[in-house]
Amino acid sequence: MCTHGDFLQAWTCLPEAVRSGRAAFEVHTGRPLFAYLEAEHEAASVFTRAMNASVAVDALLDGVALSGTERVADLGGGEGALLAALLCRHPNMEGVLFDLPHVVSGAGPLLRERGVADRCAVVGGSFLDGVPAGADVYLMARVMQNWPREGAARILRNVSRAMGDSSRLLIVGHLPEGRDTTPFLQAMSLYMYVLYGAPLRTAEEYGKLFAETGLTLHAVHRVEDGESVMDVRRA
């Protein structure tokens, strides 16, 4: 994915992105990444295969105890590769896969192949408008880092509204540590800036977003140079 077509060529628009405040990918293609993927099927297939092949299942399973969880909603869950891995490890758990309608419409084969389709509801929608209620655990893997501040706050407000008093929100993704950020995470941060116009956030920066959206950071499972897990609750 990193070296494919527009994903690579977007880097040539980095100077204009810095000047204009728009994502380099959007400057290069004329569309934000997810709108572009809806229309460009070959690139969407490359993106989806990259996501499915690199899910952060170990960070999630090592980082947080999920026993006792009955219902997990994976928001922006793509075709469900991470959710399927989770459901395979927890045979009594049920899942809700939530993503844009044209993305979840392709999820059936993967969920059936992994043997979890009968325990997994599939819901198409936009988390900018709202998310399904009633899950014990809400999962957002490699999703919050796709959004500049305004979109990120809107998504978190919608998740906060859907959460019950005992629900947890698990945010999975790269989590830099300010001045101590490793070269790899600096590179990831620059790549997120090129694709989405949003560099990676530190836990402190997330903390400010949580405070504005009715949430609070409960615990962090940190994986250096890997994907970390933030365990977030309603404030």
Ligand SMILES: C[S@@+](CC[C@H](N)C(=O)[O-])C[C@H]1O[C@@H](n2cnc3c(N)ncnc32)[C@H](O)[C@@H]1O
């Ligand atoms: C970087 S991918 C991560 C996919 C998956 N969570 C993973 O870790 O492999 C971000 C996902 O967010 C989804 N997404 C983007 N905009 C969305 C929206 N408005 N509502 C719901 N999902 C959205 C994309 O379709 C994509 O599947």
